Amino acid sequence: MIMLTASLLILGGGINPAEAARHKKHTVQPQPDRFAEIVIEASTGYVLSERNADKVLYPASLSKMMTLYLTFDAIERGALRKNQMVTVSKRAASQEPSSLGLQPGESIRVEDAILAIATKSANDCAVTLAEAVGGSESHFAALMTAKARQLGMTHTHFVNASGLFNPGQVSSARDISILAQSLIHDHPRYYHYFSTDSFTYAGNTYMNHNRLMNIYPGMDGFKTGYVYASGYNLASSAVRNGTRLIGVVFGGKTAGIRNNIMAQLLDRGFASVSNIRVAELAPQQRQHPMPARRTVIVPDPAPDAAEVAADNAPQFNPTGMIVDQGDTETTDGDSHPEKDFVAAFQPRTLNTTPLTTDSGGTGWAIQIGAFASHDAGAKALQFAKTSLRGLIAGVDTIAPLMTSRGMIYRARLSGLARNDATHACRILKGNCLILTDE
DSSP states (O other): OOOOOHHHHTOOOSOOHHHHHHHHHTSOOOOTTOOEEEEEETTTOOEEEEESTTOOBOOGGGGHHHHHHHHHHHHHTTSSOTTOEEEOOHHHHTOOSSSOOOOTTOEEEHHHHHHHHHHHOOHHHHHHHHHHHHSSHHHHHHHHHHHHHHHTOTTOBOSOSSOOOOTTOBBOHHHHHHHHHHHHHHOGGGGGGGGOOEEEETTEEEEOSOGGGGTSTTEEEEEEEEETTTEEEEEEEEEETTEEEEEEEEEESSHHHHHHHHHHHHHHHHHHHTTSOGGGOOOOSOOOOOOOOEEEOOOOOOOOHHHHHTTTSOOOOOSOEEEOGGGSOOSSTTOOGGGGSOOOOOOOOOOOOOOOSSOOOSOEEEEEEEESSHHHHHHHHHHHHHHHTTSSOOEEEEEEEEETTEEEEEEEEEEEOHHHHHHHHHHHTTSOEEEEOO
C-alpha cells in the first residue's frame, strides 16, 4: 500500500485562492453532505467500493470528460481533424479561468485545445470545441446529455461544456465512473491525452492539474474538477498487475484531502481485487456493459489476390474458447445478451438499414471467438493476426460480457472496412463473425 505522507496531503489540485473566490461569488452554498465515491474494476464495471455513488452532485470540470468524448467521436467520424484550426468565439474567449486566455477571432488547433482541456482544464478551449462540434454550446450540451443517457448515466444533465457552475449541471460518482470506463473502451487511441504531464502553448507551459498522477503508482488519467458548490472532485484510472481500476471522488474539502482519499480507495480496491479472479466477478451491482455491436452475415465474395496469397496460412484454431458464436449479438439491433446484467443500461441504437455493396467506413470488426479469460482472447487475436500475415490490419479489442454462465471475453479485430472484414473472415474460415455498428 502506498505510504500517504505529508507531501501527498498538501498536493494542489487545479485551483488557487483567487479562482476559488471568483467561483464563490456566483455559486450556491455547498451541500452539507457532498462527499461521494466509487471504485470499479474497469473491464467489467464491478463495484469494489461506493458511498453516495448515486447522489446528484455538481461535477465541475469532470464535465470536460464528456466534452472530450464527443470531440473524439467527431474526430473518429471525420467531422473534425486533430490538425484542424478552429476559431475562438467571443463567448468562448469570455469564459472564466481556468483558461488559455484566447482572444475572439483567434484560431487554435483541435489537438492543442484537447491538450489544454486535459491538462489545464481550459474553459475557453472547452467552449471552442463545443461550438466546433455542436454549432453552439447549448446544442453541444444537449448532445452531451443525450450521450450520457446512451451510456447509461442516469443521474447526469449537462448545460455547458466546461463544468462552470450551473444548478442544472449535475452528475453522480457512478455516472462519472461509467463515463471514464466508456472513454477507455470507446476511445482507446485518445486516452493518452489524459496522462499528459504538461502542455506548452504560445511559449507558456502548463502542468497537469492532476498532481496525484505523478506520485501514485500506475495512475495514468483522468481529470480534476472544482467549483465552490462541489468541492474538490477527481476521477482517476490506475493499473497494477494488469488490472485497471477507476476511482471517482466528489466533494473533497481540499485538493490534498481529496488526493489522500483517492489513494486510499485505490489501494483498498487493488488489495480487494487481487483476491478475486476478474472472470468470476458477478453482476451483484449495477454495471455498465461494454457497448454492443450487431452481427452481420456477409455473403462470401469471390476470392481476391490477398486471399489467394493467404491460402497457405496456418488454419486458425485457437484454444480456450468456451462458447460458440451464438453468444454474440444478433442482427436485430434490439437483441443483446447484456440483458443478463443487473443494469440500468440503455443500449445504443444501432442502424439496421439493409447493407449496401460498397466497402463502408471503418466501423466494422471481426469476432474470432469468446473465451474464458482475457489472456486466452488476446492470444487468439495474436494467432489470427499471424494467420492474416499482415494483409489486414485492425485494432485488438477484448470485449468482456457477463452472461448467465459467467464472464466471457470476446476477441475482436476492430476498425476495419467492410471488405477487409469480409476478407479476414474468409481467410480465417471457421471461427469468425463480421460485426458492425454503422
